[in-house]
Amino acid sequence: MLDKARSKYDVPNFKFTEMDAQNLTFSPETFDMVIVNLILSVVPNPELCFQEMIRVTRTGVYIGIFDKFAPHRRNCP
Numbered sequence: 001m002l003d004k005a006r007s008k009y010d011v012p013n014f015k016f017t018e019m020d021a022q023n024l025t026f027s028p029e030t031f032d033m034v035i036v037n038l039i040l041s042v043v044p045n046p047e048l049c050f051q052e053m054i055r056v057t058r059t060g061v062y063i064g065i066f067d068k069f070a071p072h073r074r075n076c077p
Contacts, residue, residue, distance in 0.1 A: 022048040026056045034063045041069040 002016050019025055021036075022045055034057045040046040053063050 022052060024052045024056055028055050029058045030056045032058055032061050035066075036064070037066045038069065040065065040067050 002018055005016050021039055021043055034053045036049075036053065040049060043049045057063055
C-alpha cells in the first residue's frame with residue numbers, strides 16, 4: 001500500500017513512513033496535528049498508541065481520531 005501511495009501522491013516534502021504506531025520514532029512534539037484512521041481498534045495496545053500520538057503532538061494542538069470499528073461509546077484513555 002505504501003508503494004501505491006508513493007506512486008499516486010508524488011509530492012515534494014511529503015514522506016510515507018512505515019513504523020509501529022505503539023512505538024513511534026518521531027521526536028516529542030514533532031507535529032502540529034495528528035490524524036489517525038482505523039488504527040486504535042487494530043493495534044494490540046490502543047492506550048500505548050494513544051500515548052504515542054500525544055507524545056509526538058505539540059501541546060495545545062489537535063489529534064483527530066476516526067475509527068468506525070471501535071466499540072460504541074468507548075472512551076479514549
